[in-house]
Amino acid sequence: MNEDGDLVAVIGDEDTVTGFLLAGVGHVDERQRLNYLVVGERTTDDEIADAFKAFTSTREDVAVVLITQVIADRIRHLVDAHSRAIPSVLEIPDKENPYRPESDSVLSRVRHLLGGDGT
Amino acid sequence: MSNQNRLQVAPTVTQLAVIKLRLQGAVRGHALLKKKADALTLRHRAVLKAIVERKTTLGEIMREAHFSWTRARHAGGESVKHAVLDGVERAKVRVRASEENVAGVKIPKFFLRDTGAEQRRMELAGLGRGGARVREARGAFEKAMTLLSELASLQTAFVTLDEAIRTTNRRVNALENYVTPRLQNTVKYILGELDELEREEFFRLKKVQAKKKRDVEQAEREVAEIVADDEALRIASEELRAYDDVVRGEGGRGAGGNLIETEQDEDLLF
Numbered sequence: 128m129n130e131d132g133d134l135v136a137v138i139g140d141e142d143t144v145t146g147f148l149l150a151g152v153g154h155v156d157e158r159q160r161l162n163y164l165v166v167g168e169r170t171t172d173d174e175i176a177d178a179f180k181a182f183t184s185t186r187e188d189v190a191v192v193l194i195t196q197v198i199a200d201r202i203r204h205l206v207d208a209h210s211r212a213i214p215s216v217l218e219i220p221d222k223e224n225p226y227r228p229e230s231d232s233v234l235s236r237v238r239h240l241l242g243g244d245g246t
Numbered sequence: 247m248s249n250q251n252r253l254q255v256a257p258t259v260t261q262l263a264v265i266k267l268r269l270q271g272a273v274r275g276h277a278l279l280k281k282k283a284d285a286l287t288l289r290h291r292a293v294l295k296a297i298v299e300r301k302t303t304l305g306e307i308m309r310e311a312h313f314s315w316t317r318a319r320h321a322g323g324e325s326v327k328h329a330v331l332d333g334v335e336r337a338k339v340r341v342r343a344s345e346e347n348v349a350g351v352k353i354p355k356f357f358l359r360d361t362g363a364e365q366r367r368m369e370l371a372g373l374g375r376g377g378a379r380v381r382e383a384r385g386a387f388e389k390a391m392t393l394l395s396e397l398a399s400l401q402t403a404f405v406t407l408d409e410a411i412r413t414t415n416r417r418v419n420a421l422e423n424y425v426t427p428r429l430q431n432t433v434k435y436i437l438g439e440l441d442e443l444e445r446e447e448f449f450r451l452k453k454v455q456a457k458k459k460r461d462v463e464q465a466e467r468e469v470a471e472i473v474a475d476d477e478a479l480r481i482a483s484e485e486l487r488a489y490d491d492v493v494r495g496e497g498g499r500g501a502g503g504n505l506i507e508t509e510q511d512e513d514l515l516f
Contacts, residue, residue, distance in 0.1 A: 132340035132341050132342035132343075132357075132359045132361070133340060133341055133342070133343065134337055134340060134341075135337075135339065135340070135341055135391070135394075135395075141327070142312065142315060142316070142319075143312070145315070145327055145330050145331060146311055146312065146315045146383065146386075146387040146390075147387055147390075147391070148330050148331065148334055149315070149330050149380070149383060149384045149387055150339060150384055150387035150388045150390070150391050151337065151338030151339040151360075151388075152337055152338075152339045152391065153334035153335075153337060154334070154335075154336060154337035155334055155335060155336075161334070162337070163334075165331075190341050190343060190356060190398070191341055191356065191394070191395065191398040193394060210405065211405070212354065212402045212405040212406045212409075213343070213354060213402060215356075215398045215401045215402045215405070216401075217394055217397055217398055217401065219304065219308055219390075219394070220304070220305055220308045220309070221308075221312070222312040222316070231301065233297070233401055233404065234297070234298070234301055236408075
């Protein structure tokens with residue numbers, strides 16, 4: 128664990144990632160590894176999966192992974208399989224698509240536990 | 247009956263004390279764990295509510311952030327985007343995890359932390375046009391980051407608590423349905439065995455007592471017989487003496503008579 132604190136990783140479309148980079152989460156380490164992935168039109172599911180795995184299991188300095196919901200849907204099996212507390216994976220809405228609580232992997236568990244519609 | 251579901255112990259008083267102590271410990275542990283599970287569940291519910299609440303606000307905040315970013319892009323053109331994407335150096339915003347203790351379960355909590363790392367190249371974004379808009383967008387995303395770090399804390403708490411509750415409940419159930427009945431059965435078994443032993447002992451003592459009584463009676467009877475024999479002997483000898491007296495005609499003078507006073511002796515005629 129870094130004494131300065133841990134990083135926030137972002138996987139998302141260009142606008143979302145740029146926004147968070149603007150806020151200052153971006154980081155390039157000594158080995159030129161990025162803590163974000165811009166998913167464009169030509170990004171394959173494998174690339175997303177690799178980045179997600181890197182952020183969630185390989186890299187020790189990532190504590191929070193932000194992933195837009197549309198992209199999370201593309202690697203849903205990985206997101207759902209991630210059960211460890213740290214890093215915590217947060218699904219965020221992107222620009223074009225409104226936030227859909229029903230497909231959020233954590234919220235669906237929450238709702239399952241609370242019963243009913245979870246509000 | 248409870249042969250399977252009990253500990254293999256020797257049924258002694260010492261073991262009974264040991265098992266009873268263990269049973270007491272199990273019962274107390276069960277109560278404590280139950281309390282812990284309750285505390286965790288309480289917290290868990292609170293976290294769940296907070297998550298649902300935050301997730302709903304997240305939608306709005308993100309929409310706002312995206313909107314302001316779009317305005318910034320519109321004002322600054324594509325160059326702003328490139329300036330931002332190229333401007334990544336050291337992370338300015340990091341999260342720091344600290345631990346919070348709920349009923350013995352450590353829950354990580356994230357704090358957003360400004361490392362103060364200079365982002366000189368990032369500052370250049372929007373320098374040409376739309377600087378104010380870019381600043382706005384930055385503010386909006388920073389706000390979103392704050393909410394997201396809270397949400398991350400809650401979510402980690404949720405996952406950690408979930409796991410903790412599951413293990414605690416497993417322990418509670420194990421104590422309730424396996425350990426405690428097993429110990430209770432053992433106590434029952436030992437008590438039963440001890441009772442059995444006591445009954446055996448009682449029976450044995452009875453037997454011993456009966457035997458002793460019989461022996462005493464026998465001895466008494468023998469003594470009585472001897473006494474009776476003696477009595478009979480005495481009577482017989484007395485009678486014999488009386489008979490002797492009668493035979494010697496010395497009525498009451500005792501056997502033998504006087505050998506010196508011969509004149510009183512009757513002549514013996516052969």
